[in-house]
Amino acid sequence: MNLAEIIERHPADDTALISRGRPTSYGELRRQVASLRGVLAENHVERGDRVAILCGNSRYFVLAYLATLGVGGVAVPLNIISPASEIQRELDEVQPRVVFVEPAAMTAWNSIDKTSLTELRAVIATEGHDIAGALTLSESLMHAPVPITNMSANESAAFIFTSGTAGSPKAAMLSHQNLLSNLEQLAHENVLRNSDVVFGVLPLFHIFGLNVVLGYTLFAGASVVLVQRFDPTTALETFKERGVTVVPGAPQIWSALAQMPDEEASVLGSLRLALTGAAKMPELVTHQLRDRFGLVVHEGYGLTESSPVVTTSVNGQHKIGSIGKPLHGVSLRLVDEHGDDSEQGDAGEIWVKGSNVFVGYYNDNEATDRVLTADGWLRTGDLAVMDDEGDLFLVDRLKDLIIVSGFNVYPAEVEQVLLTHPAIEQAAVVGVSHPHSGEAVRAYVVLRKGVHLDEEAIIEHCQKQLARYKCPSKVLIVQSLPTGSTGKVLRRALR
Secondary structure (H helix, E strand, O other), rough: HHHHHHHOHHHHHHHHEEEEEEEEHHHHHHHHHHHHHHHHHHHOOOOOEEEEEEOOOOHHHHHHHHHHOOOOEEEEEEOOOHHHHHHHHHHHHOOOEEEEEOOOHHHHHOOHHHHHHOOOEEEOOOOOOOOOOEEEEEHOOOOOOOOOOOHHHHHHEEEOOOOEOOOOOEEEEEHHHHHHHHHHHHHOOOOOOOOOEEEOOOOOOOHHHHHHHHHHHHOOEEEEEEEEOOHHHHHHHHHHHHHHOOEEEHHHHHHHHHOHHHHHHHHHOOOOOEOOOOOOOHHHHHHHHHHHHOOEEEEEEEEEHHOOOOEOOOOOOOOOOOOOEEEOOEEEEEEOOOOEEEOOOOOEEEEEEOOOOOOOOOHHHHHHHHHHOOOEEEEEEEEEEOOOOEEEEEEEHHOOOOOOOOOOOOOOHHHHHHOOOOOOOEEEEEEEEEOOEEEEEEEEEEEOOOOOHHHHHHHHHHHHOOHHHHHEEEEOOOOOEEEEOOOOOOHHHHH
16 A cells, blocks of 8 residues: 555546646646655655655645655654744654755755764755755756655554643655544545645645645545645635535634635635634634635644544535544544543543544654553543534644633633624633732733723623633733644633
8 A cells, every 4th residue: 555546536627736836637646646646755765755745735745645655654843934043943853855946945954964864865846946966856857767665554654743731843644544434534524526626725745734634635536726825815716616515624714814804704604614623613603604605614623643624514514613423444533631521521641443543653652652552542632522313523632721810711712702702813722820810811802903992891791701710810912822733722822
């Protein structure tokens, strides 16, 4: 088996991807990837060797990723806008044999200490920029092709850096079976059709972008429109121009689209499927999109360590705020603090088991043992409740739980109340130490443009809807909130 085979069975003339306005058919993609496999093989990339990909959402990324898998290498996608120090640390950790570099990553690449990369054999420049001794991708695509390497199910296909369930960023090892299993699990839910055109703005170095947006699209034989960065006006134009039918987007994307004028945003009503994940979707935005355009945004849940999708709300009755039910083939438990199954209606930590659950963290057995039980259950660190019909609702991150005078406060609950105020555009809540109650609730809010609101009014708004111990004792009004690549608020940065 080899995950790279997902592009092999589709009609040659069907469009696989559109990047920078240029369509690439499945036949063309297969030929280019086969040639690039030859270049990697010539540079001694063998099974298990790491290949770093410093590329944004482009055709270059797709070629590098599939060619790496095809020769048995391990793809390591990196965030091209990360600080050079972070990229250096990640490269030092995985010690790549080959690195793909696109122009947008040149500044960071030029700051890297190459002498620490002792396994590096070649650098491939995706365009004709000047990197001493580098190969160019255009020349590489003229190379004689080599066949796909047959891999065993548990051999690694990709390393994805994530802070995930275990604190500081680590490389999660995802096998060919992990990634392919999740594609098959999604296919069982009939999420995509081969006629779909998928909007690919979620970053491909992130597991949602890599294996759902890119991997599942190619697995299904559909088309993906790759987009480097999100702009709501441009996105709506692309939906119309390219006939986009499926849009996976972080909540911030949907929030931005919901604020667009009716005339520009009317194309939203023609989308077949709208998906979101990575963070909790504001219910206000869900209502706005449904009421204005008849668009239902389906929430799901996943994490890097599960390749990534665990649940989906695409099928069955849509319930606002629900992340749906587990995928076919995925086992799920809600577990209390004693390790027992939670009582019906009580919050419990989500534990997941299935062929999509990762192998472990690269060179970190201690971190692996913290999240994987001896019998294969993944402790996600996320809290959820299940209703009588088996639908799940996220409560919060276990490590984000705030304990005020012995009472549990879930930041997400307080944030949802804050977001019901018409003057508040964004909100985040964290716990801070307090001499009497142990912890206190602190809120950070971003106000809508042109609106004034003071701290006292915000606290009063919360007191009308929440128990007093759940209400913020301090509110800071800020210009923006720190977010990660998918738009998820980084509470650790606020702390």
